[in-house]
Amino acid sequence: MTKGPVRLEVSVSYALPRLGLPAAVSFRRWVGAALHGRIREADLAIRIVDSREGRSLNRHYRGKDYATNVLSFPAEMAEDIKLPKGVTMPLLGDLVICAPVVAREAREQKKPLAAHYAHLTVHGTLHLLGWNHEDDKEAEAMEQLERDILAEMGIADPYAQL
Secondary structure, three states: OOOOOOOEEEEEEOOOOOOOOOOOOHHHHHHHHOOOOOOEEEEEEEEEOOOHHHHHHEEEEEEOOOOOOOOEEOOOOOOOOOOOOOOOEEEEEEEEHHHHHHHHHHHHOOOHHHHHHHHHHHHHHHHOOOOOOOOHHHHHHHHHHHHHHHHOOOOOOOOOOO
């Protein structure tokens, strides 16, 4: 566990109209909560996309022909690579969040939209840190960590059955 505040650079881009979508400051807060006590500094990008782009990325990178709620792309860089101007290490990676999927899931699960965005941002950020849910034990540990992070922000358990 690291102590103190996280030095965080989060770039948020919107590939669709921003009406009804969380502001960049919210995404930064959610990422900061996920990283707090786990990493001292990080640079990452978040792109909010429509269904078409989300489907295309999911098909290309995961071989699944549908739009999913969040995709995580951890940075994989060689130690000796020269970074572009303005990019500092540690470069954590990228998150892609598909707005129509998030909105549909929030409606279906009867969750506040902002809380669902917070959950998926935390979930994706934990993936960037190496957390996974490939088996039951990993899934249980990751879900509990998500619950703890979200609870610290006053957000209800996203896995609670309604």
